[in-house]
Every structure is written in structure tokens, then in C-alpha cells.
Amino acid sequence: MNEHALAVDDLRIELVSGEPVVEDVSFRVGHGEVLGLVGESGSGKTTTALALLGYARPGVRIANGTIDVAGTRISGLSEAQVRRYRGRLISYVPQDPAAALNPSVRVGDQVGNMLERSSEKEAHVDDAFELVQLPTARDFRRRFPHQLSGGQQQRVAIAAALVCKPAVVLMDEPTTGLDVVTQANLLAQVRRLQRELGFAIVYVSHDLAVVASIADRIVVMYAGRVVEDGPAARVLSEPQHPYSLGLIASVPDPREPRVLRSIPGVAVGVGERPPGCPFAPRCPQRIAACEESDPRLERTGGDRLVRCLEWRRTPTLAPEWRAPSGALPSRPASLLAVEELRAEHRGRGDAVVACSGVSFAIAQGECVALVGESGSGKTTIARCVAGLHAPARGRVLLDGAALAPLAAGRTPDARRRIQIVFQNPYDSLNPRHRVAQSIARPAQALRGYSRKAAEHAVADLLERVRLPARLATRFPGELSGGERQRVAVARALAADPDLIVCDEITSALDVSVQAAVLELLADLRAELGLALLLITHDLGVVSSVADRVLVLDQGVVCEQGAVRSLLASPEHAYTQRLVAAAPTLSVR
Amino acid sequence: MTALAVRLRFARTGYGKVGLAGSLLLLALIAVGPLLAPYDPSAIAGLPLQHASRQFPLGTDGLGRDVLSRVLWGGRSIVGLSVLATSLAYAAGASIGLLAGYTKSILDPLLMRAMDVLLAVPPLLFLLVLATGAGRSIPVLVLGVATVHVPSIARIVRASTQEVATHGYVEAAVARGERLPALLGREILPNVLGTVLADAGIRLTASILILASVNFLGLGLQPPAADWALMISENRGGIALNSLAVAAPALLIAFLTISVNLVADAVARSLGTSTDRKRVAR
Numbered sequence: 001m002n003e004h005a006l007a008v009d010d011l012r013i014e015l016v017s018g019e020p021v022v023e024d025v026s027f028r029v030g031h032g033e034v035l036g037l038v039g040e041s042g043s044g045k046t047t048t049a050l051a052l053l054g055y056a057r058p059g060v061r062i063a064n065g066t067i068d069v070a071g072t073r074i075s076g077l078s079e080a081q082v083r084r085y086r087g088r089l090i091s092y093v094p095q096d097p098a099a100a101l102n103p104s105v106r107v108g109d110q111v112g113n114m115l116e117r118s119s120e121k122e123a124h125v126d127d128a129f130e131l132v133q134l135p136t137a138r139d140f141r142r143r144f145p146h147q148l149s150g151g152q153q154q155r156v157a158i159a160a161a162l163v164c165k166p167a168v169v170l171m172d173e174p175t176t177g178l179d180v181v182t183q184a185n186l187l188a189q190v191r192r193l194q195r196e197l198g199f200a201i202v203y204v205s206h207d208l209a210v211v212a213s214i215a216d217r218i219v220v221m222y223a224g225r226v227v228e229d230g231p232a233a234r235v236l237s238e239p240q241h242p243y244s245l246g247l248i249a250s251v252p253d254p255r256e257p258r259v260l261r262s263i264p265g266v267a268v269g270v271g272e273r274p275p276g277c278p279f280a281p282r283c284p285q286r287i288a289a290c291e292e293s294d295p296r297l298e299r300t301g302g303d304r305l306v307r308c309l310e311w312r313r314t315p316t317l318a319p320e321w322r323a324p325s326g327a328l329p330s331r332p333a334s335l336l337a338v339e340e341l342r343a344e345h346r347g348r349g350d351a352v353v354a355c356s357g358v359s360f361a362i363a364q365g366e367c368v369a370l371v372g373e374s375g376s377g378k379t380t381i382a383r384c385v386a387g388l389h390a391p392a393r394g395r396v397l398l399d400g401a402a403l404a405p406l407a408a409g410r411t412p413d414a415r416r417r418i419q420i421v422f423q424n425p426y427d428s429l430n431p432r433h434r435v436a437q438s439i440a441r442p443a444q445a446l447r448g449y450s451r452k453a454a455e456h457a458v459a460d461l462l463e464r465v466r467l468p469a470r471l472a473t474r475f476p477g478e479l480s481g482g483e484r485q486r487v488a489v490a491r492a493l494a495a496d497p498d499l500i501v502c503d504e505i506t507s508a509l510d511v512s513v514q515a516a517v518l519e520l521l522a523d524l525r526a527e528l529g530l531a532l533l534l535i536t537h538d539l540g541v542v543s544s545v546a547d548r549v550l551v552l553d554q555g556v557v558c559e560q561g562a563v564r565s566l567l568a569s570p571e572h573a574y575t576q577r578l579v580a581a582a583p584t585l586s587v588r
Numbered sequence: 589m590t591a592l593a594v595r596l597r598f599a600r601t602g603y604g605k606v607g608l609a610g611s612l613l614l615l616a617l618i619a620v621g622p623l624l625a626p627y628d629p630s631a632i633a634g635l636p637l638q639h640a641s642r643q644f645p646l647g648t649d650g651l652g653r654d655v656l657s658r659v660l661w662g663g664r665s666i667v668g669l670s671v672l673a674t675s676l677a678y679a680a681g682a683s684i685g686l687l688a689g690y691t692k693s694i695l696d697p698l699l700m701r702a703m704d705v706l707l708a709v710p711p712l713l714f715l716l717v718l719a720t721g722a723g724r725s726i727p728v729l730v731l732g733v734a735t736v737h738v739p740s741i742a743r744i745v746r747a748s749t750q751e752v753a754t755h756g757y758v759e760a761a762v763a764r765g766e767r768l769p770a771l772l773g774r775e776i777l778p779n780v781l782g783t784v785l786a787d788a789g790i791r792l793t794a795s796i797l798i799l800a801s802v803n804f805l806g807l808g809l810q811p812p813a814a815d816w817a818l819m820i821s822e823n824r825g826g827i828a829l830n831s832l833a834v835a836a837p838a839l840l841i842a843f844l845t846i847s848v849n850l851v852a853d854a855v856a857r858s859l860g861t862s863t864d865r866k867r868v869a870r
Contacts, residue, residue, distance in 0.1 A: 386763045407763045415765045428756030432778035438757075445764050488756075495764065 004068070005031045005200035006052065006090075006168050011065030013047055013056060013224075019271045021047050021060060022224040026297070029168065029217070034194060034201040036215030036232060038208055038247070040510040041481075042269050044224035049170050049204045053092055054082035070167040087114050090168040091161035095176055097153035101145040108141025111160045128159040131193060151182040155189075162193065172204045179373040180537065184581035187214050206510050208251045209540065209583035212236055220244045223268050223278035226297060230304035236585055240306040242314050243279050249317070250515030252540030254567055254582040259320040260544050262516035266480065277308070285313045322544065334361035335531050336385065336418070336499055341394035343380045351392075354380035355555035358394070362499065365525060367532040369542040369563070371578070372552035379423075381552075382503045382535045386420040416446040419492035423504035425484035429476040435462075435487050436472040442495040454494075461490040464527075465520060482513035489520065499531040506541065518545050539582040543567055551575045601857070607850025614844050618667055621660030629653065629661040629814040637829040647830040649823050655833045661814040662837060666803070667844070670795035673730045677737035677791065682784060684738065685745025686772045690753055700746065703739035711736040711798060719807040729808050733798050737791055741784070748780040755779075789852015793845040800841055816841050 006029040013022040022044040029035045039045040047060065054074045056062050067075040069089045074082050086092075091114075094100035101110055112125045129136045132155040145153055154174055161169050171190070175183040191214055194201055205211050211218060211232070218235045220228040220243065228241040239245040246263035265282035268274070274281060280290040289309055297307045308314070341358040344351040355377030362368045370378045383389035385396055387407030395402045398417060404410045419442075422428040429438050439461055440454035449457065459469045465486040476484055485505055492500050502521070506514035522545060524530055534546055542549050542563060549567075550560040551574065559572040570576045627633045636652040638644055646655035688699040706714075718732045752758065753776060761775045800817035802808040809815045811822065816837035823833035 388759055388763055407765050410765065412765060415763065418763075420760065420763055422756035422759065424756060428760060430757040430775055430779065432781075433757075433774075441761075442764050445766060491760070 003030075004028045005033065005070055006035075006202065007066075007068045008048075008052070009066045011048065011051060011067065012063045013044070013051055013060055014063045015270065016059055016061060020063075020224060020273075021270050022051070024297075025065070025221075025224075025226050027219050027226060027229055029200045029202060031167070031200055032194070032198045034191075034203060034214055034216045036211035036218045037202055037204045037221065038206065038211050038218055039221035040206050040247075040267055040512060042223075042267055043221040045204050045206075045221050046172055047224075048221070049092075049172055049202060052168075052170055052202065053086055053090060054079075087161075087164045087166065089166055090170065091164065091166040093154075093157050093161045093169065093171040093174045095173045097157045097174075098145070098150065098177075100157055101153055103145055106142050106144060107148065107156045108138075110145075110156065111163050114160050114163050124163055125159075128163040131162060131197075132156075132159045133189065134159065149182075150178050151186060154178065154186060158190070158193075162197070162199075165197070166199060168200045168202060170202045170204070173206070174203075175210060180539075180583070181373070181577055181581040183210070183583070184213075190214065207583065208236070208247060208511065209253070209585050212585050213583050220247065223273050224270070225278065225294075225307060226305070227279065227307045228305065229297070230302070230306075234302065234304065238316060240300060240304065240311045240314050241279075241308050242283050242285055245314055245317065246282075247512060248585065249319075250512045251585055252515070252518070252538065252544040253584050254539035254543045254579060255584050256319060257322040257543045257564055257567075259322050260515040260518050261320070262519050263512045266482070267510075267512075285310050335364045335366075335399065336533070337361040337397040337400070338381070338385065339395050339397065341381060341384060341396070342392045343377070343384055343389060344392045345380070353555055355552065356393075358550075358552075358555075358557055360550055360557070360560070362531050362533060364498070365529045365531055366548065367525065367534060367546045369534040369536060369546035369549040370552060371536060371539060371542055371549055373537060373578075375554070376552040377555035378535045378537075378552050379503055382420065382501045382533065385533060386418060386501050387415070388420070412446055416442075416495045417498040418501065419495050419497040419499070420501040420503065421485070421488045421492050421505050424508055425481050425488060425505075426476075426508070428488045429484055429491075431476050433475075434472070435474050435476070435479070438476075438487060439472075439491050439494050442491055446495045457494065461494055464493060464524070465490045466516075480513075481509050482516060485509060485513075485517055486520065489517070489524075493524070493528075497530065499533060501533045501535070503535045504537070507537070514541075521545065539567065539579060540584075551578065601854050603850045604854030607847050607852075607854060610843065610847030611851055614663070614840070614847060615667075617660070618663035621663065625654075625657035625660040627654040627657040629658045630812040633657075637826045637833075639830060640832055646832045646836055649819070649830070649833050650826050655819075655823075655830070655836060658814040658819055659816070659836050659840065662816045662819055663840065663844075665809055665813065665815045666796060666799055666817060666841070669726070669730055670733070670792060670799050673733035673799070674737065674788070674792045674795045676730065676734035677741055677795075678784070678788070680734065681738045681741025682745050682777070682780075685742040686749050686776060686780075688742065689746035689749025690768075690772060690776065696746075699742070703742050706735065707739040712801060715798070715802050716805070716807060719802070724807060724810060726809070729799070729802065733795050733802075736798060737795070741791070744787075745780055745784055748783045749776055752776050752779045785855065787852070789848050789855070792848050792852070796841065796845055796848075 009026045011022060011025040012020060014020045025048055037045050037049065050057065051062050052067055054077060065075060066073060072085060072089060074085050108125055111128055112121050115121050115124055126136050134152060134155050175186055178186065203211060203214055215232045218230065218232045219226055222243045228235060228244045235244060236248060239248055249261040250263065252260055263282055268278050276291040277294055280286045287310060295307050295309045297305045300306050300311065339359050342356040343354045345354055358381055360368060370381060372378045380389055384391045387410055390405035398414055403414055407415055436455060436458045439458045443449040443454040443457050444451060458472055462469050462472060467483060467486050506517050509517065518541065521532060525532065536542060546563050549563050550557050553574040559566065559575045567579060570579050630653065632652045633654045634644060634648050634652050636648060636650050638648045640647045644654050646659065649655055684699050688696045714736060715732045718728060722728045758775050761771055799808060803815055803817035804821040806821060809818055819837040820834050827834050
């Protein structure tokens with residue numbers, strides 16, 4: 001048998017125009033080893049992973065390098081040749097199982113289709129289903145993907161990947177879109193299978209905390225290059241590349257209420273990589289030589305590699321703890337109060353209860369988090385507060401006065417004082433309006449600014465959310481996700497609010513961008529005395545930003561309290577499950 | 589031409605260029621044509637049904653009028669009226685669609701069922717009944733052709749409005765208490781415009797064809813008006829003697845519809861790719 005399950009050497013993938021997407025990538029994965037391939041959007045991690053299957057997306061080609069899987073060279077083969085090895089030597093678990101499973105093929109057949117016609121096909125499919133702990137009943141195998149839950153769909157995808165007993169399984173962010181508890185179960189199961197069957201895993205993810213819980217070895221990618229490669233525990237506890245350090249410092253952790261530190265600047269895209277080290281413009285320890293030549297991957301001892309000229313100067317990881325948000329009782333009377341709120345969704349048939357009996361209050365300048373899994377009713381509560389959903393029962397009070405259920409019925413002043421920022425930065429800005437128009441509108445509509453005054457205010461607001469003034473004339477389509485979310489925050493600020501409702505505002509963003517947005521929110525609270533209602537599923541975010549937290553389970557508040565004590569010693573069984581399942585960097 | 593092609597994104601494709609050139613050529617012909625016409629289009633200039641000659645390059649029609657002069661005059665009515673009818677149809681259809689798609693009240697089913705009723709009547713039958721009932725005037729003709737288009741435009745606009753209305757930016761506008769006209773006009777309309785205008789060219793050509801059919805049937809413009817469609821109808825009796833009197837206006841109508849369609853296709857294809865910077869594979 002071969003020494004490595006997977007060996008990648010000198011891989012270069014470029015656009016058809018010759019622009020490199022991935023260059024000089026080499027790494028090894030031992031038999032039965034789990035490699036975490038970590039990077040943010042645009043780092044080339046998914047492109048690299050797909051190349052391991054001998055596949056390049058349209059418009060991209062593998063220009064150079066060798067890929068060996070269990071001693072078989074799969075690079076440089078024709079599509080027909082490489083297809084013989086897919087599934088058998090190396091298989092793939094895609095990112096979104098809902099999209100990856102064919103909606104019109106029964107799940108049993110989807111797994112069976114991986115096998116060639118054989119008399120034992122049924123038995124193999126049975127085995128694969130059993131492995132991933134799915135029911136093996138014939139009835140279950142005859143279901144269609146939409147009849148399964150998200151976790152079950154992902155298990156079907158994993159079963160399909162394992163059914164041919166490959167040497168290497170590629171997993172591309174297989175847990176995105178799953179709830180934390182489901183995610184934790186799935187990861188535990190993957191880990192167990194991997195130990196039992198002894199295959200190697202390449203686990204691609206932007207989420208360091210998830211990777212920390214599963215990987216033996218971590219490869220960090222930035223701008224299409226490997227910047228650090230080493231044993232997981234060592235990389236996480238003493239990163240040697242400044243980018244890895246920044247990435248780790250920007251991961252919120254439910255167990256450690258750290259102050260998040262974002263990496264300054266923005267990630268470079270394909271085609272805008274500077275000469276020399278691509279991280280140099282954002283690097284705190286760059287020297288003149290960094291801007292001249294791209295450093296090589298250097299062996300630093302203890303089976304570690306780093307691509308940095310000055311890696312010896314990389315500071316040690318020094319977490320900065322959040323100051324305890326004391327003095328809560330001395331806060332003035334509540335700004336916003338929600339009393340006995342019950343909200344329903346009316347479809348064609350019966351009303352579905354989204355939440356009931358929810359009461360809480362937010363003081364001036366306070367940050368309260370609503371935490372729950374999808375379907376827990378947290379977003380509906382946010383929409384009730386913002387006047388986008390009429391509650392079935394209960395009231396929302398602002399400064400002690402009850403508000404009309406819908407925004408249209410509220411006074412302009414009430415509308416001005418409560419602003420909402422939405423989850424998805426890709427649809428919260430009107431794609432046909434320039435940034436300046438989007439930001440100026442609330443100031444005109446709610447504060448009675450003239451068009452001129454509102455446009456004048458735009459520059460200040462952009463500066464407030466740390467965006468350059470030149471973005472004012474851009475359309476949202478020309479901005480990155482992080483920039484869009486900042487514009488959305490600026491639009492909320494334009495109304496001069498007292499409370500901003502943040503509905504999962506970082507869930508679509510990369511970790512370092514998330515850290516920057518959360519940092520911004522913390523700064524704005526300090527500067528403007530804003531109160532925040534933070535809706536999230538991520539206990540890490542709660543721990544690094546919020547003062548108080550309410551945990552929602554199926555529309556009912558099951559536990560609430562000060563963030564630190566609640567996360568340290570959760571009492572309700574549901575909270576305990578959530579906290580236990582939340583991925584964390586503290587090594588397992 | 590090249591400068592224009594650079595400014596207009598759709599004209600970067602080959603078909604777009606050809607269509608634009610053709611449309612501009614025809615527009616020029618329609619605009620300048622009457623100045624170049626050698627005779628008065630309704631004056632009897634010679635013997636009826638003459639072949640093409642130096643004096644009458646396209647011959648004469650059944651009454652002895654110069655076909656070339658009538659062709660040069662005859663584009664105004666058909667192009668002008670169909671543009672007018674199509675614009676009216678868009679204004680009405682978009683308003684109805686936006687309103688029906690956004691409101692969740694009884695207004696939506698009321699408006700849309702009314703549209704369904706209109707849609708159920710065959711267009712030509714509708715126009716024939718209208719012309720018989722309301723008289724053969726130009727306003728009736730234009731309103732009639734516009735009405736034929738309204739239901740399908742309203743349905744498309746309603747469907748895209750419903751989709752757009754779920755986006756965060758619309759909710760943000762609702763949360764800041766924007767009034768209905770501002771919501772529909774500022775937030776929704778610009779985002780459904782792409783979908784709506786994608787078929788503008790097809791609708792314009794459809795208007796041209798409907799108008800031509802109605803004129804041909806003698807229920808639209810009345811003689812002695814010079815109109816391409818009317819000319820085909822008037823001159824088909826003499827097709828054996830002077831076939832050019834039918835062929836010239838027919839070819840011009842075909843040329844017009846094809847050019848407009850090419851432009852419309854190119855516009856539709858260029859819309860989705862406007863400002864969106866496509867991100868490269870991760």
C-alpha cells in the first residue's frame with residue numbers, strides 16, 4: 001500500500017484567460033487522516049477540492065501539478081478515464097444536499113446508482129444506509145429527497161459517497177444549513193465512520209470551529225495558496241502565519257467570551273492579487289521584502305509548514321476577554337418591551353404558531369440576543385418588533401407606549417427609532433439603487449431631510465460603518481457580502497435609531513467578515529448608545545456580543561439570563577444540548 | 589454607429605447590431621420618406637396598374653396612384669400606432685400587475701379574474717366586435733390593440749412583483765412606512781422592469797401584425813390613407829399586373845418586424861448581465 005491516501009503536488013488551476021485561481025498547492029493526506037482545508041470565499045479551497053476529483057468548473061482549467069490518490073495518478077487523465085476512479089478511489093459529499101440530490105430520484109436509487117449493476121446492489125445499499133444510521137426499511141429507501149430532513153439528506157449524500165468504499169472522501173462544507181445539534185451529530189458520525197472504515201477525509205470549510213472538532217491536520221488557504229499546514233491542535237493553539245492567527249482570533253466561541261478581532265482590509269479576489277505575498281497589504285508584520293516576492297512554503301519543524309518570511313514574529317494567540325457587562329440593574333427603564341407575544345403564520349389551512357408567550361425588555365444601549373434553531377420563531381419575533389408581522393396576541397411597547405402592530409400604523413417617530421437589518425445581504429439592498437440612494441432614503445422619509453441634506457449625510461454614514469466614500473455611487477451588485485451588510489447597517493443608522501433589530505446579519509458572511517461586522521456593531525453601541533436585538537443561531541456570536549440572551553425552543557422561551565452565566569451553566573435541557581453541540585475552538 | 593453600439597450594451601452582439609441597423613434604417617425611411625415622395629400619395633398620377641418604369645419606380649396601383657410615394661408615406665401610421673398601442677398596454681398592464689401582485693387584498697383576484705376574461709377572447713374577434721360597436725376611429729383602434737396586450741403583461745408583472753416583494757429591500761421600505769406608490773414605483777418597478785421589457789419587442793411586432801391584420805380586413809384605417817397593410821389589401825386584386833404594389837409593403841412589414849425582434853432579443857439577453865459582476869469560482 002502507498003504511503004499517502006492523497007498526494008497533491010504543485011497544483012495550479014487557472015482561468016481560461018491564464019489568471020491563476022490556485023497556485024503552488026501541495027499537501028499530503030495520510031491513510032485514515034482527516035485534513036481540514038480552511039479558507040474564506042475566494043481562497044480557492046473549493047476549486048482545489050474539485051480538482052482532486054479531476055474536475056474543473058467551466059471556465060477554469062487544471063494547468064499544472066499532479067494528484068495521486070492511493071498511489072493512482074488521476075491528474076492528466078481524460079474525463080472518461082478519471083470517471084472510473086471517482087466514487088471508487090475518491091468520492092465527494094457536496095455542500096448543499098438539498099441541491100445535490102436529484103429531487104426526482106428515490107434516495108435508495110441515488111445511492112445504488114453509484115454501484116455498477118450487480119446482484120448484491122441491494123445489500124450494498126443496505127449496508128451504506130446502516131453505516132450512516134438511516135433506516136434500512138425498503139419503504140425509507142423509496143422516499144424522495146424532499147421527504148427527508150436536512151440531516152437525513154446529508155446522510156444519504158454521505159452514504160452515496162461511502163458505498164463504493166473509497167480511500168478518500170471529499171466533504172465540501174457538508175454541514176452548512178444544518179442546525180447546530182444536527183451538525184454536531186453528523187460530525188460525530190462522520191468521525192466514527194472514518195475510524196471504523198479507515199478512509200481519509202478532506203474536509204473543506206470556512207468554519208474553523210467545525211474543522212477544529214474533526215480534523216487531525218489543517219491546511220489554511222489564502223488567495224489560492226497554502227499559507228499554513230500542520231497538525232490541527234498546534235495550528236489552532238499556536239498559528240505561525242499571521243492570516244491563520246487573524247482567522248482564529250475572529251472566530252466567536254460560545255465557551256470563551258472573547259473580544260473578536262477582525263483582520264483589517266478585505267480578501268483579494270482572483271485577478272487582483274498583488275505581486276509578492278498576497279496577504280502583505282493586510283499584514284501587521286510585513287516588511288519591504290514581502291511586497292517583492294511571494295515567500296515559499298517553509299518547513300518550521302514539528303511537521304509544520306508556513307508561507308511567511310517573518311513567521312517568527314507572528315505573535316502568540318492572546319485572547320482578550322470581554323469586560324463583564326455589569327451594572328445591568330442600574331440601567332434606566334426599558335426602551336422596548338415585548339409582552340406575551342404570540343405570532344402565527346396563516347397559510348391555507350390552520351394557523352401555525354410561530355411563537356407564544358414571549359416577553360422580554362431591552363434597556364437603552366443593551367444588547368439582547370434571541371437564540372434558537374431554524375423554526376424556533378426567532379425571526380418572526382424580530383418581524384413583529386419591526387412591524388412587519390402582526391402579532392396574534394400581545395403587545396410591543398416603545399418607551400412604555402404600545403405600538404401599532406404594523407409599521408404602516410406606527411408614528412414616523414416610532415418607525416425611525418426601530419430599524420431592522422436583514423439576514424441576507426444579497427437581497428436586503430435594492431439592486432437598482434445606488435448605495436447613496438439606499439442610505440439616503442430613510443433620512444429623507446423618516447427624519448425629513450431634504451434630498452441634499454440626506455446625500456450629505458451619506459458620506460458620514462459610510463465613514464461610520466468604515467466604508468470608503470467612493471462606494472456611494474456603486475450598485476449593490478458591485479459590492480462584496482461584507483460591504484453590503486455594512487451598507488445595510490448604514491441605512492439603518494441613517495434613521496438615527498434607538499434600537500436596531502439584527503436578524504442573523506452575519507450568517508451569510510465569512511468568519512473574518514463576520515468578526516468585522518460584529519466589531520462594528522460593538523463600536524456603534526459604544527459610540528451611539530444603540531440598543532440591539534440580535535437574532536442568531538450561533539451561540540459564539542451571542543457570547544462575544546450580547547449582554548442578555550433568551551433561548552427559544554419551538555416558539556417558547558425556555559431559558560433566559562445574562563450571557564456569561566447562561567452559557568457557562570445552562571439549566572434547561574434544550575440549552576444544554578445547544579451549548580454542548582456548538583462548535584468551539586477549544587481543542588476536543 | 590460604433591459609438592452607439594458601445595453605449596448600448598445589447599448592440600455588442602452581432603444580431604443586436606444587425607437589428608439596430610435595420611430598425612434605424614426603417615425609422616429613417618419612415619421619418620424622411622414623405623419628403624422624398626415624388627407624388628402626393630393620394631393623388632391619381634397615371635394609368636392604373638402600370639409596371640415599374642422610370643416615371644413610377646414601383647408602378648401604380650388600381651387607381652393609378654404612385655406606389656413608391658404611398659410606400660414612403662405608409663409606414664407612419666402603422667409604426668406610430670403600434671408603438672402608441674404597445675406603450676399604453678405596458679402602462680396599463682404594469683400598473684395592474686404591480687397592484688395585484690403586491691396587495692394581498694380582494695383587489696388581486698378581482699383584477700386578475702378580469703384579466704382572465706379578456707384573455708379568453710380571441711384578439712381579432714375582440715377587435716372586430718370593437719370596431720363594429722364603437723366605430724372605426726383611430727383612438728378605438730389603438731385602445732383595442734392595447735387592450736389585447738394588457739392581460740398577459742399584467743400576469744407577467746404580477747408574478748415578478750410577487751417574487752420581488754419578498755426581498756429584504758421591500759420589507760425595509762415597508763418597515764420605514766413608505767406609501768404604496770413609492771413602494772411600487774421605487775422599490776419594485778425597477779426590479780421587474782427587466783423581465784417586463786424582455787418581451788417588449790415581441791409585443792411591438794405583435795401590435796404591428798394585429799394592426800396590419802385589422803387594416804387589411806378593412807376595419808382599421810380607411811382608404812384613401814396610405815398604410816402598408818392597407819396597401820396589401822387594396823392591391824391584391826391587381827397582383828398579376830403589378831405585383832410590386834403588394835410585395836413592397838409586405839417586405840417592409842416583414843423587415844420591420846424582424847429588425848425589431850432582433851433588437852428586442854439582444855436587449856433581453858443583455859439585461860441579466862448588467863451591473864452584476866460575476867464572481868469567479870471559489
